[in-house]
Amino acid sequence: MSDDAMDSQYTGNHDDNPESQYNDGKGIRYHVSLKLLPPPLKKGEKRRKNQRIDNINRTIYVHEEESLADLLEAAIQAVGYGDKLLFKVVSKDLRASNFTLKWSISRTDFKNMQLTTTDHFDEMVGEATQKGTPAVKLDFVEFEEVANDGDSDDEPSTSKKRKLTEEEELMAETISQLKAAYNCSDKTCTSPVCYHGNPNGEHVRMTPILLNTWASAKLAGIEGVDLEHPPPDKMFQPVEGADDVDDIALLARRRNQANQASKSATPTITINNDFAGLAQLLRPDHAMAPLAPTQLAPMPRIPSPVKPVQMSFAAFCLAANLHPDVATKLEILEIAGPHLLEFIENSILDQYLSVGNRAALRYAESQWKKGLIG
Template sequence: MYSEDYEDDPDYLAFAQQQDRYTGNNSEDDDGVSEYNDGAGVKYIIKFKPQLPPLQPNEKRRSNAKADTVNCSAFVHEKAPMSDFLDAIILAIGRDEQTMKFKIVSETLRTTRFKATWTISRTDYQNMQLSSEAGYKELVEQAVKKAKVEAKLEIVECELEPRALTALNGDETAADGDGPDKSKKRKLNPEEEKMAETVVELQHANRCSDRGCSSRFCFIGNPGAKHVRLTPVLLNIWAAGIIAKIPTVTTKKPPPPEEEKAFWPLDDGLSDIDDISMLATRRRNIAAKPATSSGVTINNDFSALATIMQPIISASTSVINRQNPSEAPSTPNNNHLPHRLLASPAKPAEMTIPQFCNAFRLSADILQRLSALELEGPHLLAYVENSVLDAHLTIGQRAAVRFAENEWKKGKIGR
């Protein structure tokens, strides 16, 4: 699988031989040997129309310049998914996933880097747009019906957007040659080239086939079979382990947990007490309460109102007696005297220790220390000696707890 225009270039031939491991052959392991073209699969005759590379500093070209068309071919298994098919075509034309990015979302091809059309010779299927998995399936179905199982593909590389073009070329003055010289792109050293090649191998070896996963590359070899998204950082760490020749590291097995824990997520929850665990504990305590209990207790305390109204009631009674002395009884009758309104004592609200600390703004450190005492609520603090609290709290923390306890006993539910 190589370009016929560069068949005399030994470097390109070496590149093509290296990429043959990833194009057209991966599907054989999963789908078996192809039924067409001696087991090679469907043949695609590719015509690639690339864009000219960005101008280098002080470089000029004529306005109507065009890049040379690349003609090549590739074989892809007829049962290969659309993503593997596109990867094989991209590698065949000498591009990579960075320059020809694409995504398949809801069985629709999304890309701004290229456009693809296909043609089946001597049929009505001419210059058909390849923009969905349905179109790809139709392409394969029509190709295998022919005696010569092949199809023609035309890939047209799209022009870079102005923002991307500016990032590649620098500012406009540099592109015109009038501005100051810009430094050329740094060449990769042999170690960096080896790292890049290893990353490409890892991407092909760990492609995610789960349609429900949003990542194209995942590692699922951990004990929990969890999808670990292979970000560029994790791919570089994995590639570094392969280059360093760590015995247990292969393209299918990343560095062990003692080297890098990101590949091996734990199934256990949070072990340390933090804000999330405190919130979860509080919600569990609320859910464990009976449905009839209320989280807030309303205390109707009218003692202050009765004290204020007492002089007014006494004064109004004396005025009535002076205005109607004949009606005033000769002997005092206690039944006609106004009764003093007595307020019922406030009832402390029922709450748990986490609710108590939250209501009276006690610190998370105090909550953690009180949790060690395993108290059901603030009503049990009266039975805990100060000496016991001093063993778990500082003097200031104990004072804050006792103050909050006294306020709670008065019927208050916070401060």
């Protein structure tokens, strides 16, 4: 029978839990599906397109009061990948190194929901237990971890690696021994390797710098330094107040304390209303003398514009001292007076007058409008 068809019943409940209210006391039914990576290629082999990879399917029952970590351990054990699918739950976050996880509940809108926090887990359990026979589908998808050296299984590296010196091999071996000795199994810790040999048993993250410092001191033969005793350096002592930044509750408390401190430090503004002497100023003997009325200078009189004098066209030509030909040649146009000149276009005047006489006529017209001719 293929893995696709296999369906076993695995119970991941702890003995100290009360009997479950669901599925005849067995708990929530989980259908676990694991999609595996394709097998590694051999040298010179190419991967086929649309290569079919069988999924591993199992059915387990887990008590509704179990934690997210308990559920994942039961599911991973059920599919037989307990030593391959690695995870930690730290500060409500699921940290999986080589798989993703989604959940679905049939006949609901909850399809392919991300499961990356304990809040997601609580939502999943809450929605599942609303049904008479709660059942959830868990989909694990394995993915390949990124190699530190950048090598790829599909394209094997052809470059030759440099052979380590004896000193480098000793350093690497010592660092491996330190990592193995101080592998942190605390699920609430965010570091895989921690030194906690200080008096308070507090965790100190073993960063690459600390590992190299410790290994170098041991290989140098510094007195008192071995796999159990680090160099006498402050780096290996816990920093006071350096708590795990993933502790959300701690960060919330710190922010609340900071807000309270800022409120208490707010300066108090005091307004002093000192009305002393105001009554003295309001007494009759301090009344201000009335101001003398301001004498306004008379507005200058603006003379009214001079209106042009009404006259005949012949009288206008005579008063403007125009050439006699102007009045004679324009007599045919029967112009009653200078007030009609603005309605006669120059093209008409040019049929009877020279350019000079027409210009003189227009100038005289402008002077007449100003009241200067009459």
